[in-house]
Amino acid sequence: DQQVKQNSPSLSVQEGRISILNCDYTNSMFDYFLWYKKYPAEGPTFLISISSIKDKNEDGRFTVFLNKSAKHLSLHIVPSQPGDSAVYFCAASAGTSGTYKYIFGTGTRLKVLA
Amino acid sequence: DAGVIQSPRHEVTEMGQEVTLRCKPISGHDYLFWYRQTMMRGLELLIYFNNNVPIDDSGMPEDRFSAKMPNASFSTLKIQPSEPRDSAVYFCASSYLGYGYTFGSGTRLTVV
Numbered sequence: 001d002q003q004v005k006q007n008s009p010s011l012s013v014q015e016g017r018i019s020i021l022n023c024d025y026t027n028s029m030f031d032y033f034l035w036y037k038k039y040p041a042e043g044p045t046f047l048i049s050i051s052s053i054k055d056k057n058e059d060g061r062f063t064v065f066l067n068k069s070a071k072h073l074s075l076h077i078v079p080s081q082p083g084d085s086a087v088y089f090c091a092a093s094a095g096t097s098g099t100y101k102y103i104f105g106t107g108t109r110l111k112v113l114a
Numbered sequence: 115d116a117g118v119i120q121s122p123r124h125e126v127t128e129m130g131q132e133v134t135l136r137c138k139p140i141s142g143h144d145y146l147f148w149y150r151q152t153m154m155r156g157l158e159l160l161i162y163f164n165n166n167v168p169i170d171d172s173g174m175p176e177d178r179f180s181a182k183m184p185n186a187s188f189s190t191l192k193i194q195p196s197e198p199r200d201s202a203v204y205f206c207a208s209s210y211l212g213y214g215y216t217f218g219s220g221t222r223l224t225v226v
Contacts, residue, residue: 006156036217043118043205043217044157089157100145100212101170106156 023090118218139208
């Protein structure tokens with residue numbers, strides 16, 4: 001059973017516009033959330049994270065929003081650039097319960113069109 | 115630091131053969147994770163170690179899969195016997211104190 005779900009396998013966005021990637025989770029014990037970015041033939045790399053005590057975290061063009069009541073988080077990329085084209089994975093962990101394993105979603109392939 | 119190093123990058127093997135994937139974590143990292151990437155399940159955690167001790171192997175799909183970490187700088191994931199459905203990209207990741215994973219470049223396994 002997928003505890004972290006990314007229901008959109010792919011997304012295409014025009015360069016300069018906003019990209020919004022969505023993620024839903026089912027486990028209420030999750031308290032730390034991350035987004036990873038993956039280019040072909042490379043390992044995933046960390047992009048941005050958010051703790052459950054916050055509802056927003058921003059890093060340059062990337063902002064992650066967390067809605068705990070809806071068990072939903074989203075990644076906003078503004079403005080989108082062709083170099084952002086990659087697969088984005090959402091991940092969650094229940095760190096305060098002493099486990100450090102990240103549970104990943106299935107990924108969303110973002111294509112930014114020039 | 116060279117990052118997390120995985121070998122081989124690609125492995126093609128025949129069904130029934132033994133396959134061994136290798137990982138060298140970042141020096142000083144005390145957690146090591148093995149993941150498998152498939153289209154259907156995304157990045158799926160197989161097993162993780164803390165200070166060379168297996169902590170959670172609940173994601174290991176079958177007894178055909180085994181993982182070891184004989185020391186802080188080396189881990190292996192073995193599949194014996196291999197089957198076509200094991201074909202996937204296998205990633206190793208390491209972290210310090212459980213946070214901020216660094217992934218290797220992965221091993222693409224094809225079982226024919």
